[in-house]
Amino acid sequence: MIKKLVEIEGMHCENCAKKVENVLYGLPEVESVEVNLSDKNAKIILNEEVDDLLIADVINSAGHYKVKDITEIS
Template sequence: MEKVIKIEGMTCQHCVNTVKRALYSVEGVSHVEVSLEDKLAKVSLEKDVPFEELKKAVESFGYKVVGEV
């Protein structure tokens, strides 16, 4: 299972690493790929994780999740 989320506010590789760390902290996330250029995170899941949980994890670090793609 995979979810793709659109994220605003990432400006550098440090931001990408922070978003990855935030998403990996969510139980059920098995792999994360973040594109700074596309402002997207592809999240592979071991189980169904609500979008709101992923959003909350990313936004707790100061980034804005604008939706699921």
């Protein structure tokens, strides 16, 4: 299991958080997603490595969101 924390600008409401969650679940490697609207981030658990650029592209293309940073967490 690989865990990543994705910092995201542009999420302002529950609909934004749900949209980000849905696009991340579109990646076949994603096991779970936990979007935190107040902290403006998403914790994702992957069953195999996914390039950070792909994760950023998926989120950035979902709307007016911009990924600021992606870090691997334990």
